[in-house]
Amino acid sequence: MGIPAAKLKELFLKMSQTRHFEETAARLFTEGKVHGTAHFCIGEEATGVGVCSALAPEDLIAQTHRGHNQAIGKGMRLDRMMAEFLGKETGYCHGRGGCMHIADSSVGSLGANGIVGGGIPIAVGAAFAQQYRKLDAITVCFFGDGATNEGAFHEALNLASVWKLPILFVCVNNYYAMSTPLNRHMNISDIAVRAQSYGIRGKSLDGNDVISVYEATLEAKEYVRREGPMLLVLNTYRYMGHSKSDPQNYRTKEEVESWKKRDPLVLFRDRLLRDGICSAEELDALDGQALRDVAAAVEYAESSPEPRTDEVLRDVLAE
């Protein structure tokens, strides 16, 4: 494993932050402090964190609305994310978007999209701008397995391929399109084969192994810069429901438990210990730091002001 120890610790910290951020957010929900909904990626942390940690600041990402791992991976601030979750003025979107639309242009995030597949053509446009401006950067576009049945996915992959745009399509396959399992929403088992139809490279891998995800992204990035678009499929699993209102009657507890045995954080922790990169104390310390970061984010968010009602129309149009 040629990844520097500092990078591995960063990956572990970001994954822990994502886990604690979401567990805390779910608790705030239960306490009735949140108006709206949320889509949690607990169990999928290695995907967004692994991919985004392999990118440069100038690379862009288009996120899904199950993308707190993508946001944290790209370097978004926990406090402003939590403030947005609580609808506060200090949130990334000043309480206009909620966590379904979290964005931070300063770290290269084009924002999370509430429409399944809606962000894919937009990411293609960002990659078009990078190519047009002859920038060295790439765009990474996240979406789920369900989105690959949207027309937008197919139109976007075709266009990106025809124009050889510097874009990495990342499908986070958690095997469910809301409640519908993969084997009932498409007639193939490996989503990566869809790349072939558009003349681009496709690759599937274990999305719970953050090291594989990180290394595959580094490699894909070089490929994308040189050759044009590529589709990376990260196979993973979400432990929680689709959103807050999900009764989860479409899958068994046994299935969820079997995936928890391959929990991305546990897998990574074991690997770091086994390879002698970190001691248990060091990992506990990183986890403790993640907890404290999230607690500080909650404090920031809760003490932040509500948006002013007389400014509600502020950003309907640009001046």
Place this chain on the structure above:
Amino acid sequence: MRELTYAEAIREALSEEMRRDDSVVFLGEDIGVYGGAFGVSRGMLEEFGPVRVRDTPISETAIVGCGVGAAMSGLRPVVEIMFSDFVAVAMDQIVNQAAKARFQFGGQFSVPMVIRTPSGSGTGAAEQHSQSLEAWFVHTPGIKVVTPSTPADAKGMLTTAIRDPNPVLFLEQKLLYRVKGEVPEGEYTIPFGKASVRREGRDVAVITYGRMVQRCLEAADAVAREGIEAEVVDLRSLAPLDRDAIVASAKKCGRVLIVHEACTTGGVGGEIAAIIADSEAFFWLDAPIRRLGGLDSPIPYNRTLEDTVVPRTAGIADALRGLARKGASWPRA
């Protein structure tokens, strides 16, 4: 002053902006060698090359989405949708993406994108190539909607649209493409939200836009010979809408006829009527506000049927006569 067709005026504005600003790029189906389905971009590939005048696959969602992403990344894309009916294929990208990106992300992004597209009936292209869909977008905060009615306006308003930091739906009137008019040389802009009074009058205010402006002017000429002086107000832009001009003309004339090609029900005309009824102009009205829109029908193929479903000059003139008649006033007790 020299004359250009409406199509040439659009090409001139787009070309001038592309010469002035290298962030302006032009995307669409068959806009390159073919020159666009209506010939608007003829010759532009030769001047600007295939990187900036870019033929796309037939993928309206991807074309508009690409425009949104490019705009969010600092370019100023102009995308052509071959017929305005095809915006329905790209509806998510226009309504849920382009019109929302600035607001939902708290002002972090702007979307300086123009969607140019030919609107309206009259070519025998039938149901799926002839609609006037502006009301859908006037009802969508976050996007501007304009409908120039002359070559000079087409040029000045396209320049404004390209320089605007917001998404703009630029509805070209396909029956006007070959109509000639005086067009100033060089760059100029025409602000959105400013109506133009095309004909002064005192008897009936005619509020209209797009290709119906021409028909309303013809109808106004016809009834002028009978002593009825109609004022014709060309709205030019529908979002933003020039409320002051609408109210002022309604107050001045006391009788109002609203004319548009789009079907009447749910049309922009209802909004215009409501603006008048909601304003001080209400107290100046001498007769009920009259709407003359298209019939609530898809656009048929047959020439006579097609003519039947949209307002014609004779029908507009009849409506003016009806409104100007003494008996058209409020019944007095």
